[in-house]
């Protein structure tokens with residue numbers, strides 16, 4: 001598996017989490033009031049928050065460069081014509097220069113050095 005394939009796979013997963021959070025949130029917002037504050041859909045807002053938390057926690061590990069270990073989250077999640085893949089023009093890690101189309105054979109080495117962790 002190439003680095004790009006892993007990033008694309010993780011991006012699809014993240015978008016599914018976002019979609020689930022939005023669906024659950026809207027279900028809670030629109031169905032909750034119809035059924036009263038203590039209706040079965042009112043707790044869905046909490047579930048939506050849980051999905052958002054899952055996205056946040058997952059993003060910290062899902063979008064790391066496999067060579068340098070730096071976070072690529074914002075780059076990977078930026079707007080693209082195809083929502084489910086990373087921008088095709090992104091070819092190299094901006095931190096270490098590894099080619100995203102190379103196979104993932106290298107280990108992360110600088111995770112401990114990342115001050116943003």
Ligand SMILES: [Zn+2]
Nearest residue numbers: 065068093096
């Ligand atoms: Zn890198």
